[in-house]
Amino acid sequence: MAARILANLIVMGSGVMARALVQAYRQALTNASKSGVAQEAVQNIRRASKIMAEPEARQILGVTDKSSWEEILQRYDSLFERNAKQGSFYIQSKVHRAKECLETAYQKRVQDA
Incomplete structure (x- = not known):
């Protein structure tokens, strides 16, 4: 009986961990794309301005x-x-x-x- 409860806890815990891992990965991709877009926009502005120091x-x-x-x-x-x-x-x-x-x-x- 204890083995069955322990097995259920491991399965449920791994499911929770897997969902958290997927959610964290999605959030990391979202953050990376936002910062990448911002950096690219800054570079495009610099190229477009063509102002020499x-x-x-x-x-x-x-x-x-x-x-x-x-x-x-x-x-x-x-x-x-x-x-x-x-x-x-x-x-x-x-x-x-x-x-x-x-x-x-x-x-x-x-x-x-």
């Missing part, structure tokens, strides 16, 4: 934060033309985006002054 723009053009606008334009023209001859559209695009970024920063500085 000012330090990166200065590094691409090889200028400092104390460089004049004329010097920035001179470096831009030089790098843009040099890459036009060699046919590197990617580098040309980077140079152009760097100039746009620095132009925006320069205009903000002029307005604030």
Whole structure:
């Protein structure tokens, strides 16, 4: 008789554990999909914005934060033309985006002054 009761307890306990395990797995999948979607959305926003940081723009053009606008334009023209001859559209695009970024920063500085 005791063996039968013990067997029933083991079967019932394993059933409860199995249901809890399945429920925990489903919850883990739900949580993983939510966080994955959020991370993907953030990455898509970053890709879509295509805004270059000012330090990166200065590094691409090889200028400092104390460089004049004329010097920035001179470096831009030089790098843009040099890459036009060699046919590197990617580098040309980077140079152009760097100039746009620095132009925006320069205009903000002029307005604030």
